[in-house]
Amino acid sequence: MSSRRVVITGLGPVTPLGIGVSALWTALLERRNAVRRVQAFDPSRFRSQIGAEIAGLSINDFVPKSYRKAAKIMARDIVLAVVAAHQAVRDAGLRTRCLLERGEAVGEPNLDSTRFGANIGAGLICADLPELAEVLHGASIDGQFSFARWGAEGMNNLTPLWLLKFLPNMLACHVTIVHDAQGPSNTITCAEASSHLAIGEAFRTITRGAADVCICGGAESQDNPMALLRQEIGGRLSTRNDAPERACRPLAADRDGTVISEGGGLVILEALEHAQRRGARIYAELVGFGAAHDAHVAAQPGVPHPEGRGTAVALRKALRDAGIGPEEVGLVASFACGLREHDAAEARALQSVFGPRAGHVPVMNVKAGLGNCGAGSGAIDFIAAVLAVHHGAIPPALNSRPLDPACGPMNVVTDGPRDAGIEYAVSPAYAHAGAQNAALVIKRFRA
Amino acid sequence: MNRRVVITGMGWVTPLGHDIEGVWQRLLRGESGVAPITLFDARTFPTQFAAEVKDFDLRRFLGDRYPAHQTCSRNTGFALAAAEMAWRDAGLSERPDVPPDMIGVYLGGGEGPIDFENFVAAAIAGWDAGKRQLDAVRWAAVAQERLSAVREFEQNPNCAAGHLACRFNAQGPNFNTLTACAASTQALGEAAMLIRRGDADIMISGGAHSMIHPLGVTGFNRLTALSTRNDSCVTASRPFDRTRDGFVLGEGAGILILEEYESARRRGARLLAEVLGYGSTADAFRVTDMHEDGRGAIAAMRGALADAGLQPTDIDYISAHGTGTEENDKIETLAIRQVFGEFARKVPISSVKSMLGHLIAGAGAVELITCVLAIRDGILPPTANYREPDPNCDLDYVPNQPRRANVRTCLSNSFGFGGQNDTLVIRAVA
Numbered sequence: 001m002s003s004r005r006v007v008i009t010g011l012g013p014v015t016p017l018g019i020g021v022s023a024l025w026t027a028l029l030e031r032r033n034a035v036r037r038v039q040a041f042d043p044s045r046f047r048s049q050i051g052a053e054i055a056g057l058s059i060n061d062f063v064p065k066s067y068r069k070a071a072k073i074m075a076r077d078i079v080l081a082v083v084a085a086h087q088a089v090r091d092a093g094l095r096t097r098c099l100l101e102r103g104e105a106v107g108e109p110n111l112d113s114t115r116f117g118a119n120i121g122a123g124l125i126c127a128d129l130p131e132l133a134e135v136l137h138g139a140s141i142d143g144q145f146s147f148a149r150w151g152a153e154g155m156n157n158l159t160p161l162w163l164l165k166f167l168p169n170m171l172a173c174h175v176t177i178v179h180d181a182q183g184p185s186n187t188i189t190c191a192e193a194s195s196h197l198a199i200g201e202a203f204r205t206i207t208r209g210a211a212d213v214c215i216c217g218g219a220e221s222q223d224n225p226m227a228l229l230r231q232e233i234g235g236r237l238s239t240r241n242d243a244p245e246r247a248c249r250p251l252a253a254d255r256d257g258t259v260i261s262e263g264g265g266l267v268i269l270e271a272l273e274h275a276q277r278r279g280a281r282i283y284a285e286l287v288g289f290g291a292a293h294d295a296h297v298a299a300q301p302g303v304p305h306p307e308g309r310g311t312a313v314a315l316r317k318a319l320r321d322a323g324i325g326p327e328e329v330g331l332v333a334s335f336a337c338g339l340r341e342h343d344a345a346e347a348r349a350l351q352s353v354f355g356p357r358a359g360h361v362p363v364m365n366v367k368a369g370l371g372n373c374g375a376g377s378g379a380i381d382f383i384a385a386v387l388a389v390h391h392g393a394i395p396p397a398l399n400s401r402p403l404d405p406a407c408g409p410m411n412v413v414t415d416g417p418r419d420a421g422i423e424y425a426v427s428p429a430y431a432h433a434g435a436q437n438a439a440l441v442i443k444r445f446r447a
Numbered sequence: 448m449n450r451r452v453v454i455t456g457m458g459w460v461t462p463l464g465h466d467i468e469g470v471w472q473r474l475l476r477g478e479s480g481v482a483p484i485t486l487f488d489a490r491t492f493p494t495q496f497a498a499e500v501k502d503f504d505l506r507r508f509l510g511d512r513y514p515a516h517q518t519c520s521r522n523t524g525f526a527l528a529a530a531e532m533a534w535r536d537a538g539l540s541e542r543p544d545v546p547p548d549m550i551g552v553y554l555g556g557g558e559g560p561i562d563f564e565n566f567v568a569a570a571i572a573g574w575d576a577g578k579r580q581l582d583a584v585r586w587a588a589v590a591q592e593r594l595s596a597v598r599e600f601e602q603n604p605n606c607a608a609g610h611l612a613c614r615f616n617a618q619g620p621n622f623n624t625l626t627a628c629a630a631s632t633q634a635l636g637e638a639a640m641l642i643r644r645g646d647a648d649i650m651i652s653g654g655a656h657s658m659i660h661p662l663g664v665t666g667f668n669r670l671t672a673l674s675t676r677n678d679s680c681v682t683a684s685r686p687f688d689r690t691r692d693g694f695v696l697g698e699g700a701g702i703l704i705l706e707e708y709e710s711a712r713r714r715g716a717r718l719l720a721e722v723l724g725y726g727s728t729a730d731a732f733r734v735t736d737m738h739e740d741g742r743g744a745i746a747a748m749r750g751a752l753a754d755a756g757l758q759p760t761d762i763d764y765i766s767a768h769g770t771g772t773e774e775n776d777k778i779e780t781l782a783i784r785q786v787f788g789e790f791a792r793k794v795p796i797s798s799v800k801s802m803l804g805h806l807i808a809g810a811g812a813v814e815l816i817t818c819v820l821a822i823r824d825g826i827l828p829p830t831a832n833y834r835e836p837d838p839n840c841d842l843d844y845v846p847n848q849p850r851r852a853n854v855r856t857c858l859s860n861s862f863g864f865g866g867q868n869d870t871l872v873i874r875a876v877a
Contacts, residue, residue, distance in 0.1 A: 151491030163666030173865030
């Protein structure tokens, strides 16, 4: 069982550039950019007032009718995951409870629910600030919070299920209910590294035989005042408010931070024989996973190891796991999102792993038009990299010129889309604060 | 060929103390860590008590070996202290022979307590009572003034795992899982899988959590999940008893050192127990309720037994999730009956939550440590506060008194809100 091959059969991106595979891929090829002035709330007090938002999302389009009322207890992050799950499952041609009840699939389920696992990355989900502020305000006396009032009456104004809106495992909880996934289930909460770690764990779950199919990835919304504030006081945001589309400049010399975003994605991983038995379309094969930690200055949580040590270790482990050397890699899906130190550290890690080839191996980056959506970011990168391998085309990186000389020689693909026969792609990810690192190796599928 | 996984060190920070032996003796005596809440003014809350960690001073554990402790959250502090104990208990030095990238961390760490005073000040200032909406500009003005980058960072669930990596130079795989009350059992199970597969030789694993803060107690009170026996809080946690009325919130951490068997033996480590089996499932049923037939719990226990290559009759002791809520204890009993059949009445079951309260993400790790100690000493911790049998809970819960028993193999359950079920099976090392 330990040598089971794992393939990617469904992709469900939910992004400010589009929902679903074709919307995202088209937008990337057409060089679209979703960064605008923030609309969800008045950002004018913040130094960074821009971000990438998803407009017009209705949960009703993605869950069975019987499940609509559950939307009331879903934080935005959970909604994004439920939407992503619907997209991924439908894209994979899986006949789950949700699709059958919605009439989007007919017949019997084509997978065993007890062999269907979930592993979903989640962020530190923000409490619904307006809801909480109103109730806290009601329990204050002359602008001062009163514990006595809160305990006696104030808290009763919160809905009984209030806590469940924000538990990070509620992404997986709702997704597993809606799609009847009763197999091994996990929630990874490692900030920006979450999606990769979740996908990697799901990969291991299938290779060791504990599940045949896993839905995995991550989602997060930073499109709220609390998340924006956290990013701002962490010193991670661009202040190019007058030029939103040019604000997020991964690897560029004049980058000044990232922008907030929301979104993510879930993907379907499947044991090869399971996928073949049901005649599934196979995007690519997942062949390597590595995880590591910078183990460096936690006292300054936003600072990566200057040489990108954790990223390099994760990349090396993933390549070893895939049984290949760096010379076989035809594409790097860069995780850089415009942060001064992190982008440079990632570049150093690539130089350390690829040596003299670091200036030649093609690098893609999709962050400029999407920003950073925390735990969901990696899933979008991974999906874009899978599509690049599948289509043999590299979408152009926006805003990365002029490249930062401090990032060393790098072959960032900014023209194009560029056609490329890619045998192997690697996708690294790292938590901006917390310093968890992960890398995944994607291989063009050959039976 | 499968690599075997052994437990070589343990540490905990609990409402009954911070050392392995002392807390273990208190548990065997049936002592309670529950008392009125002192961390904030809960005198008007529906629940006014909890099992708090007392007299905790992180410096006593860390000295100046790790300066970051000065700013770390309550969660992180518990995790660092417990890990420090576990690392030393395992006989690991500052520079172990294992390469740093083969030492990893897998925690079930909770989110750090919110920066309540400052958060609330901003929320109250930001609420526009006239328009009945949040004024983001007013809110931000106060929040920018009062919230700090470090205190916000310390709320991230991946924060404690990051600190442990830095403290122990653990450059290997680093994860935090947050599957609610199942998190640290999940972390230990996944950490064991990592070692088995060869992704690491040593894993620092377990969990840490404190939800004894105003919004934590609020959240659970609104769910009516907590006991409200304010007049008799010391005996309020009553797993499997007919009069149980909810769980009691605890806090703390449990950390175990997991190691690859051969590597642990080579360095002459004490082999406390072997991690034999792990099962993980989802109920996929309802957000709030366990599946009424215990479907997910049954599958998790069966999965762990199958992974261990054991039969139910091989199990000498079950450390129950046993929260003291009406639903959990009934359905857990039902699930154990399904899995163990006739044997269910013969296998002793207890819940140390009766004494420690519910450490949420930290619970499973602390409970697994009690399993290791039960194996070591041949004695089972009791379920305290057990007075009135419940017809729905008709098994042997080791009521009130510890019991001598030949314990070689234990099964430990953790079930989380949202339907996560995790089970571990450990055994004495042959």
